[in-house]
Amino acid sequence: MSSIPGELxxxxxxxxxxxxxxxxxxxxxRRRIGETRGAAVGTPESLAEIAALDTAxxxxxxxLTGAERLAGIDDWAPQLPAERRALLRxxxxxxxxxEPPAAQRSHPLRGPLADIGRRMEDIGHQQKQLLGFIxxxxxxxxxxxxxxxxxxxxxxxxxxxxxxxxxxPIVALLTFLVGAVVAFLGAxxxxxxGATLYTVHLVAYAFLREFGVILAAxxxxxxxxxxxxxxxxxxKANEELDALRTLGLDPVALLVLxxxxxxxxxxxxxxxxxxxxxILGGAMVCLVALDISAAQFLAILERDxxxxxxxxxxxxxxxxxxxVAVIGCLEGFKVSGSAQSVGEHTTSSVVQSIFMVILLDxxxxxxxxxxxx
Numbered sequence: 011m012s013s014i015p016g017e018l019x020x021x022x023x024x025x026x027x028x029x030x031x032x033x034x035x036x037x038x039x040r041r042r043i044g045e046t047r048g049a050a051v052g053t054p055e056s057l058a059e060i061a062a063l064d065t066a067x068x069x070x071x072x073x074l075t076g077a078e079r080l081a082g083i084d085d086w087a088p089q090l091p092a093e094r095r096a097l098l099r100x101x102x103x104x105x106x107x108x109e110p111p112a113a114q115r116s117h118p119l120r121g122p123l124a125d126i127g128r129r130m131e132d133i134g135h136q137q138k139q140l141l142g143f144i145x146x147x148x149x150x151x152x153x154x155x156x157x158x159x160x161x162x163x164x165x166x167x168x169x170x171x172x173x174x175x176x177x178x179p180i181v182a183l184l185t186f187l188v189g190a191v192v193a194f195l196g197a198x199x200x201x202x203x204g205a206t207l208y209t210v211h212l213v214a215y216a217f218l219r220e221f222g223v224i225l226a227a228x229x230x231x232x233x234x235x236x237x238x239x240x241x242x243x244x245x246k247a248n249e250e251l252d253a254l255r256t257l258g259l260d261p262v263a264l265l266v267l268x269x270x271x272x273x274x275x276x277x278x279x280x281x282x283x284x285x286x287x288x289i290l291g292g293a294m295v296c297l298v299a300l301d302i303s304a305a306q307f308l309a310i311l312e313r314d315x316x317x318x319x320x321x322x323x324x325x326x327x328x329x330x331x332x333x334v335a336v337i338g339c340l341e342g343f344k345v346s347g348s349a350q351s352v353g354e355h356t357t358s359s360v361v362q363s364i365f366m367v368i369l370l371d372x373x374x375x376x377x378x379x380x381x382x383x
Contacts, residue, residue: 027060027071027074030060030061030062030063030067031060031062031063031064031066031067031068031070031071032062032063032064032066032067033064033066033067036066036067036070039067039070040070043070043073043074060094063094063097063098064097065097065101068080068097068098068101068102069101069105071098071101072101072102072105077102077105077106078102078106079102080098080099080101080102080105081099081102081103081105081106082099082102083095083098083099083102136362139340139344140336140337140340140362143336143339143340143343144336146262147262147266147267147270147336147339150260150262150263150266150267151267151270153263154263154267160263162264162267162268165268165272166268166271166272166275167272168268168272169268169269169271169272169273169276170272170275170276172234172237172272173230173234173269173272173273173276174272174275174276174277174279174280177229177230177233177234177276177280178280178283180229180233181225181226181229181280181283181284181287182283182284182287183287184225184229184284185217185221185222185225185226185283185284185285185287185288185291186287186288186290186291187291188221188225188288188291189213189217189221189287189288189289189290189291189292189295190291190292190294190295191291192212192213192216192217192221192288192292193209193212193213193291193292193295193296193299194295194299196208196209196212196213197209197295197296197299197300200212206300206302207300207302207310209292209295209296209300209302210292210296210302210307210310210311211310211314211315212292213288213289213291213292213293213296214289214292214311214315214319215315215319216288217284217285217288217289217292217323218285218289218315218319218320218322218323219319219322219323219375219378220323220371220375221284221288222281222282222284222285222288222323223277223281223284223323223324223326223327223330223371224326224330224367224368224371225284225288226277226280226281226283226284226327227277227281227326227327227330227331227334227367228364228367229280230273230276230277230280230331230334231334231360231363231364231367232360232363232364234273234334234335234338235334235335235337235338235341235359235360235363236338236356236359236360237338238269238335238338238339238342238359239338239339239341239342239345239352239355239356239358239359240342240352240356241342242265242339242342242343242345243341243342243345243351243352243355243356244352245265245342246342246343246345246347247345247347247348247349247351247352251343261343265339266335266336266339269335269338269339270332270335270336270339272335273331273332273334273335274328274331274332274335276331277327277328277330277331277334278324278327278328278331280327281323281324281326281327282324285320285323289311293307318383322374322378322383326370326371326374329370329374330367330370330371333363333366333367333370334363334366334367337359337362337363337366338359338363340359341355341356341358341359341362342355342359
């Protein structure tokens with residue numbers, strides 16, 4: 011059976027396809043359609059002269075009529091043979107399903123709100139991981155506590171030296187300067203009320219309850235948590251953690267517990283030093299600027315400042331230390347292996363540690379206020 015070349019007549023009225031609209035003539039028909047872009051086939055008679063038709067030709071007709079109109083061929087060209095209408099309808103419906111949905115105009119707030127949602131989801135995922143890791147550390151600690159042979163005293167002492175003793179100078183200097191600043195500010199405000207003597211109370215309350223522990227914890231969050239993350243991240247990048255597991259050793263018991271125990275011991279010591287240094291800075295300002303002698307300063311401390319304020323500040327230290335150490339170790343375990351990942355998780359550990367320290371301090375302050383402590 012001879013093939014009739016397909017063509018598209020555009021002499022008069024709308025384009026009129028005729029001949030064989032098949033894959034054999036696809037290239038020629040596509041060029042012809044390109045010349046008549048914008049002129050659509052719209053009448054049943056315009057399709058009556060097609061001799062042969064396959065899916066390739068039907069797809070070309072969809073470019074002339076539009077896929078939606080071709081899918082409704084039964085409505086506007088019912089006189090065509092049923093087989094041809096079925097083919098055209100199937101091709102039109104398939105093309106409609108493949109068409110991308112119309113782009114909706116984006117609301118200007120959609121992008122920022124979506125970004126906030128993603129960040130909140132990430133924060134929730136991080137907190138879930140943190141809670142799970144805390145549970146694992148506590149379970150390992152409970153298991154090792156009753157087995158003295160598994161205590162790694164050498165590692166604990168080395169970590170206390172690195173996290174505690176090496177941090178003493180910077181903690182003492184920082185709290186001393188902050189104590190002097192707090193005393194200057196208090197004296198400036200209280201002078202207007204003739205109550206400069208209460209600068210002593212201000213400095214004592216501030217450093218015994220809040221500044222002594224929170225400044226030491228923030229310094230350790232930036233100094234020690236980042237070191238924990240970098241150390242464990244480098245070990246993971248070098249596959250040393252996998253080597254430990256291969257030897258049957260638990261990385262949490264071997265690497266995390268000594269760091270957690272050491273920091274839990276170091277931070278209360280640093281907090282005590284921070285309290286003393288901050289009060290000493292305030293006493294120096296009182297002596298130089300307010301004519302409050304050291305003996306008078308100590309007498310006010312002994313008479314008006316209760317021991318409970320010291321205990322509240324010291325009680326926060328182990329909690330802050332545990333959280334900072336766990337976050338630093340967890341972020342180290344999350345390193346993927348590249349240098350960029352080590353840097354990202356080190357930054358994340360510092361940010362998370364400082365955030366958690368401030369959050370826990372706010373919660374404990376509210377709790378102590380409600381309890382009247």
